[in-house]
Amino acid sequence: MRGAVIHAPGDVRFESLDDPKLxxxxxxxxxxxxxxxxxSDLWPYRGAEPIGDPHPMGHEYVGFVEEVGSEVTSLRPGxxxxxxxxxxxxxxxxxxxxxxxxxxxxxxxxxxxxxxVRIPNAQGTLxxxxxxxxxxxxxxxxxxx
Numbered sequence: 001m002r003g004a005v006i007h008a009p010g011d012v013r014f015e016s017l018d019d020p021k022l023x024x025x026x027x028x029x030x031x032x033x034x035x036x037x038x039x040s041d042l043w044p045y046r047g048a049e050p051i052g053d054p055h056p057m058g059h060e061y062v063g064f065v066e067e068v069g070s071e072v073t074s075l076r077p078g079x080x081x082x083x084x085x086x087x088x089x090x091x092x093x094x095x096x097x098x099x100x101x102x103x104x105x106x107x108x109x110x111x112x113x114x115x116x117v118r119i120p121n122a123q124g125t126l127x128x129x130x131x132x133x134x135x136x137x138x139x140x141x142x143x144x145x
Contacts, residue, residue: 001019001116003015004057004058005056006051006054008051008055009051017114019116022118024069025071026072026091026108027068027122028067028069028072028118028122029065029066029067030083030118030126031066032114032115032116032136034110034138034142035112038060056110058110058111058113059085059109060142061086061142062068062110062118062142063127064081066077070124072100075123080129081128082144083112085108086103087106087119087121088105088126089099089103089104090103090121090124103121103124107121
């Protein structure tokens with residue numbers, strides 16, 4: 001598959017990456033429909049934040065579920081989903097009190113500008129829509145990702 005990788009300030013390349021795989025029974029794999037560049041992506045691009053080694057970019061995304069782990073019961077392949085910049089398990093005290101972006105098991109997403117993405121804690125992180133929204137709505141859904 002292919003994805004955006006930042007190498008240095010001003011140097012982002014769309015290149016081959018390993019296909020994501022389920023690592024935990026709470027994971028899902030999605031095929032991205034659209035992603036976007038967030039303001040926080042611009043800090044390293046402009047050289048205002050260190051980059052270190054080249055790494056995949058992106059944390060705002062919507063897409064289609066391709067595969068789910070054995071413990072994911074609320075999602076199924078083919079569903080359209082809106083993701084989040086941070087994963088959440090929806091079971092910890094912070095999540096139960098409505099602070100999913102401060103989940104005690106939180107991981108920050110950073111590989112979403114790619115064709116496929118592994119989503120940890122998929123059941124708490126992805127929100128499925130009732131039906132597939134029209135493509136003209138997809139960019140607007142990124143505002144809530």
